[in-house]
Amino acid sequence: MSDVHTAPTTARTVTRPRRLRAALPLLVCVVYAVLQLAAGPRWTLFPDSYRYARAAEQYLGASREEAHRTALAAYCTSRARREAHEARLAPTNRTSAHALESAAERTCWEHWADARDITTADPRYQAIFANRPGYPLLAAPFVGAFGVLDGMRLLGLLTAVGGSLLVFGLLRRGAGLSRTAALTGQVVFLVCPLGWWSDQALSEGLFTVCTLGALWGGLVLLRRRSLPTAAAVTALAYGVGAVTRYSSVLVLAAFVAAAATGALCFSPRLRHRGTAVLAVVSAVAAASVAVAMKALALPSSQVTLQDTFTHHFRLPEVSDPWGDLLGLAGRFWRDWAAQQAGLPYFLALTALAVWALSRYGEGLGPLAAAAALTGAFVVTDHPLVQEADRLGVLMWTPVVLGLPLAVDRHWAWHPARKPEPRPVG
Secondary structure, three states: OHHHHHHHHHHHHHHHHHHHHHHHHHHHHHHHHHHHHOOHHHOOOOHHHHHHHHHHHHHOOOOHHHHHHHHHHHHHHHHHHHHHHHHHOOOOOOOOHHHHHHHHHHHHHHHHOOOOOOOOOOHHHHHHHHOOOHHHHHHHHHHHHHOHHHHHHHHHHHHHHHHHHHHHHHHHHHOOOOHHHHHHHHHHHHHOHHHHHHOOOOOHHHHHHHHHHHHHHHHHHHOOOOHHHHHHHHHHHHHHHHHHOHHHHHHHHHHHHHHHHHHHHHOHHHOOHHHHHHHHHHHHHHHHHHHHHHHOOOOOHHHHHHHHHOOOOOOOOOOOHHHHHHHHHHHHHHHHHHHHHHOOHHHHHHHHHHHHHHHHOOOHHHHHHHHHHHHHHHHHHOOOHHHHHHHOHHHHHHHHHHHHHHHHHHOOOOOOOOOOOOOOO
8 A cells, every 4th residue: 555655756756856947947037037127227228229119109109209209208217217326326426316317317308309319310320220120019019018118128038038048948959958058058148248138128139039049940950850840940030030130130141051051061960951951041041131132222231331430420421431341340359359368258268168069069069150250240340349249249159059068068967868887997
């Protein structure tokens, strides 16, 4: 009789830890959300956030003027809270936080209330955002339900934790790593700039999710599993990314196509149908974006370069933007290298990740490299020191995907793996 009663108890005892382990990725998301909500005024709207909020309001049916005033009110409130918080940290300040916040909000509102945009109303600048509807369309239901500030903050949390769950799934299901290693990748994603920028009221979070979706689909193709489904996932990720940031998708798809083509030519293990499908899907995606940009007269790099060198079209256009870009990019990367030499944590982490990807990646390495090169290319195309961390955030992809490989091979516990016999003698 004792055996009859013991068996169900043992089964429940074994099932409970499994359920707890399965819930760990969600627990990580909950802890992250609590930490971000505790950040207070450190989360704030950016000028681009104002434009996305304005577009979201217009998608909800507001007029251009109504949308401007609603988005501006949220922007001024957000920035005023941040300014008041920073001013209160000054040792000589004696003004209350409420008075500082009220004054900053009033100044912001009076300055921009009658303007068409808080940066410039130049139609060339406005066209850059008007042709990227992906993020404001996604934000619209959140803004409609919770308002601009709460809605966009909730959306930021969801894109950040969603991106982290994609990293977990990519590593656990796509790459077949242990749960410990996949959790490592999820945590690294959330604590590095990829997680921070995904949490902001900007398009980076949605584009990062699209990039991770394309990499997951690409990895499944490289490993010859579920080819039609993986190809559809990759194409869908490119499609959503194209309406979010079409120029970045063009670069990403081109680099992935190049990586897949290189694998076909130089890697016997990856020379199979799945790799060819990935190369074709990515090449078609890049070509489609290029054709769409030409056919729809979408703003190209020529326009964004003029925006960069004329301070949002306030100054006369430059005659040779590409020549100016080469000079500025050279100065930027020299400065970047000096900064990294002084505080080389990114270089050290990247070196460890590249080693793990090259040794254990089995197709993940070329995909991570394609994402990193996309980030580097975007920064090179817009070499602005104040925006480099955001524009080049995909350069952290090898760290997020590579460090878990090292954990999986050297530090993770694999209960299902049998220990290898030791040599005798």
